[in-house]
Amino acid sequence: MNKRMKLGLVCAAATLAAGCTSIADHRGYIVDEALLQAVSPGLDNKRSVEATLGQPSFKSQFGPETWYYVSSKTGQKPFGSPEIERHTVLAVAFDAQGNVTSTDRNGMEDLAQIDPEGDITPTLGRERGLIEDLFGNIGRVGGIGPAGGGGQ
Template identity: 30%
Template structure:
């Protein structure tokens, strides 16, 4: 593995070593500083676009009371989603996230374009929402209790009393249980049937 120090030209290497000696840093310390800097800079990456990439030039071509749904499809493409109870409300969501070293990606830019059409498919209203219009939703850590799920130690110990049936375990051991025609066994027709001893093998 080639270190960052060995990549330098020989003259530049001597120059760097002189400055390091004056500063009281060894070559190993300098290599550690470079490695740490490279690790931190490795988290720097270009912003990550999410959703529909919509520019102002795109939606400015749409005019309320004139443009139609087909115009919106040809200009912006399919919407990200529709309103829950109204298919005539089209929503385009675009978001840009930045990678933060040693953390979750942070939202840098967020934009929501809402197009409201009438039943004839004509654009009636266009709204542009930004990050400041978003309502933060916090997760609730409460739990809904379910009746009957909390069992004490005594209930757990005494819960199976009276449920044990030796015949059921014996039937499962031999491949069957007490049937309508008799006691089942590994042979399908074997057992005491109605009217005599039944056996399919003759």
């Protein structure tokens, strides 16, 4: 093998290897451990939390006011679906006066995995065929009213 063929094979192998690497993506809040540790129950309030952590990803709509900071790191192999590699949720709860009452941090262990069942949604009841779908309601809705469509 001459030198050019070896160089060509090495370049081809490098190109193929580069195409097989995982694509990393970050979604949501960018976690800074020092800032997360700076939020303390009893010492901070809404204004200081917003100054330290910024706007939350979302706020609770019901119950005690809670701000959520959600962060996810995903990886995707070529021709594959993205998979979550790291997931963090910081929940900061406030009292009626706006003071921090608690902070709670959850990770991958609390992440719910939902596995859809293909293209069909299971339903209760019986299966109907095409003909029954087309003609099944004939005679069920009620009789035809008097001529002219008027009635009392």
